[in-house]
Amino acid sequence: MGSNSIRVCAVAAVFGAALLHASDLSKAEDLYKHTDFDGSLALLEKHSGDHCTNFLVARDYYMLGDFKKAADYLQMAVSQQPGNSEYMDWLGRALGKRAESSNPLMAPGLAGKARDAFEKSVELNPKNLDALSDMFDYYLEAPGFLGGGFDKALAIAERTAKLDPAQGYFEKAKLAQKRKEFQSAEDQLRQAINLGPHQVGHLLALGRFLANQGRNKESDAVFLEAQAKHPNAPQVLFAWASVLVKQKRDLPQAKTMLEKYMQASLTPDDPPKHEARRLLREVGGA
Numbered sequence: 001m002g003s004n005s006i007r008v009c010a011v012a013a014v015f016g017a018a019l020l021h022a023s024d025l026s027k028a029e030d031l032y033k034h035t036d037f038d039g040s041l042a043l044l045e046k047h048s049g050d051h052c053t054n055f056l057v058a059r060d061y062y063m064l065g066d067f068k069k070a071a072d073y074l075q076m077a078v079s080q081q082p083g084n085s086e087y088m089d090w091l092g093r094a095l096g097k098r099a100e101s102s103n104p105l106m107a108p109g110l111a112g113k114a115r116d117a118f119e120k121s122v123e124l125n126p127k128n129l130d131a132l133s134d135m136f137d138y139y140l141e142a143p144g145f146l147g148g149g150f151d152k153a154l155a156i157a158e159r160t161a162k163l164d165p166a167q168g169y170f171e172k173a174k175l176a177q178k179r180k181e182f183q184s185a186e187d188q189l190r191q192a193i194n195l196g197p198h199q200v201g202h203l204l205a206l207g208r209f210l211a212n213q214g215r216n217k218e219s220d221a222v223f224l225e226a227q228a229k230h231p232n233a234p235q236v237l238f239a240w241a242s243v244l245v246k247q248k249r250d251l252p253q254a255k256t257m258l259e260k261y262m263q264a265s266l267t268p269d270d271p272p273k274h275e276a277r278r279l280l281r282e283v284g285g286a
Contacts, residue, residue: 035266037063051080067097085125092117115147132160166196200230204239211243234264238271255283
């Protein structure tokens with residue numbers, strides 16, 4: 001949740017009698033940040049559905065994988081705050097997830113609604129980098145009949161580059177990979193790393209890319225670099241372990257990494273623990 005939205009909701013909770021009490025909102029938000037989504041929901045159940053409450057409930061359900069409920073609560077939050085770009089972006093995410101798991105008859109309609117939500121989010125706030133990133137991914141992955149297209153994705157990447165050059169290169173790297181322009185993809189990833197040296201995600205993306213190219217020694221070196229530069233970032237453990245499991249090599253090392261990941265303090269931006277459990281089962285872990 002963006003800091004502006006948190007401040008707005010906190011002020012609303014203090015001065016609006018019908019809104020969530022400030023201390024409960026703060027506690028529920030903290031539980032969410034520490035990935036205790038069930039605990040956050042339990043704290044919110046007794047409160048009325050103002051837009052702040054609906055938005056947090058929606059994110060809890062989203063992280064728990066209940067995308068139908070997430071979308072329902074986001075629809076309510078959007079109807080209460082139609083000019084909120086962040087709410088609209090999250091609505092697009094929930095609808096997109098529903099489209100991925102829906103039957104072939106419902107999926108196109110849900111995908112179209114997700115696209116509309118992303119486009120509206122960017123229209124409401126052209127500097128919303130999260131919304132631009134989600135819009136880019138939609139255009140990159142969706143077929144043309146659902147409004148996707150590489151040219152559209154490139155246009156969004158160019159817009160992103162003006163706000164965040166490193167992220168712009170990162171998105172162009174993803175586009176180059178889809179086009180099977182692998183040297184260009186590697187060059188763009190390295191540019192992203194040079195411009196955003198503190199962004200661990202770009203290093204991890206390079207490590208995965210090199211592994212997919214069969215360049216395992218170079219991939220491991222990149223993961224080691226990421227681990228040295230970001231020793232407290234649990235996503236490094238997950239990303240490296242997932243590569244090792246996929247390639248069926250150094251499985252004892254992958255198991256150790258995944259066990260450490262399961263004990264780490266995670267945030268909603270980290271891969272969920274159920275994904276780590278799935279990988280652990282593949283290597284004979286508990």
